[in-house]
Amino acid sequence: MNATGMRPERLRHTIAIAGAAALLLLVTLYLALPVVTLFFRTTPDLFLSSLGDPDVLSALWLSLFTSTVTISVVVLLGTPFAFFHSRSRYPGKVLVDTLIDLPLVLPPAVAGLGLLLLYGRTGLIGRYLDLFGITIAFTTLAVIMAQVFVASPFYIRQAKALFEQMDPAYEQTARTLGASPLRIFLGITIPLTANGLVSGAVMTFARALGEFGATIMFAGNLPGVTQTMPLAVYGGLEGNFNIGITIAILLVILSFAIMMAFRFFARREVSRA
Template sequence: MPVTPPSYDGVPRWIYVPAALGAVFVILPLVAMITRVDWSRFGQLITSPSSLAALRLSLQTSIVSTGLCLLLGVPMALVLARARFPGQRLLRALTLLPLVLPPVVGGIALLYTFGRRGLLGQSLEVLGLQIAFSTTAVVLAQTFVSLPFLVVSLEGTLRAVGSRYEVVAATLGARPTLVLRRVTLPLVLPGLLSGAVLSFARSLGEFGATLTFAGSLQGVTRTLPLEIYLQRETDADTAVALSLVLVAVAILVVGLSQGVRRTAATG
């Protein structure tokens, strides 16, 4: 009769103690916030005109910025993962810089690029285009901070799947564009979707760069995080209720991202 070997999870027993403390550290503030929600007025608080306008603007701009991340991030990830050229490491480091920069610094950089007296803003002003403190500025700020999430996710997936299938397709006579469309993108689709979801989540929660570059004009640039910040000074109940809405959206997004990654691992 075969003997079943004992199971081993590879984790020392003492590791569970700091792991549990870490979990409590993350979960406890969320629980504390939930206990402060005025549930009797919850629906009223999150459906006020200013709250709905902020939520609508956040969703609209986050969708557009995610589209821009896909448009720009997919080529960047492909170049970083597949091409070889001088300065590639420097380009990767600069691409990932928004991940470690304080968002307000990114907002200042965007302001001095697209503002009225910025590097490009002066020329755009002559053409009658004013970007700073507009809805377009919100989209640019969100794209600036979210783009690295897509690039990192997709580049990692590209390196993980390798290039053997692309090489086979190329040896059979397929042109690079056809290989990209019929081989590469289907292979990395889970990583691409995961990166897009993470970019959307980061855009939805963006605050510092948006406030610095776009300001806080209701219906124009005041996204949900900005509305929460302002309501915190005047109506704490509304701020907590709107924060819970963002938490719920974040949980949904993280769950969706984990589902995509799990599909990629088993697929």
């Protein structure tokens, strides 16, 4: 190839590199700037002093408590559910698959409205619970129910995929060796999918922690009872702005830690297909 042939090619190459770099920078900045801005709207002193504020502490505690309950419920019920679902064929399975995934695309406010109309004091089920003096809406239980509804697909989808993709040779070998279904499930299936399950659980926890729309519809925004961290950030706009910023920064830090944990487990997730 001669020198005149090289030049336009090199130019094209340079333009391509510059274009790619600009795009990379643009996307990164777009995603990073709003997060970084939060840190510039406060000072370390202000942040640290707000950390001790009772509203901050109660929101932090409530968020961690409800998200932990949510993830426990989702893992304890979702794991066996995903296992039976992935291993069986039944009429309407496709419909169930769709319903499981629906909360992923359903606007959370719609989910919250649905929950309210079902479990609220005058709701379809709520009115009967009310007869026994049981109230769900606008309680901490409502916070958890909203989180479970919105966040469970993250775990169940992952668990389903893992159980479907797992090489059947492991479980079948265990069967030929005389192991009971429970021994196989607990001793083979769960350990072989553990990393993937944990990364699914981490994502579910993160989604529960960030839940806002369904919670505010179904549980309201009562400090100490239903005001989780995202709701307290929202409340900060009308009340104490500093508290809102402090909680927002806490959420950024938590999200970052969760993402690191997710990457750690996702990386170790060995495909045994």
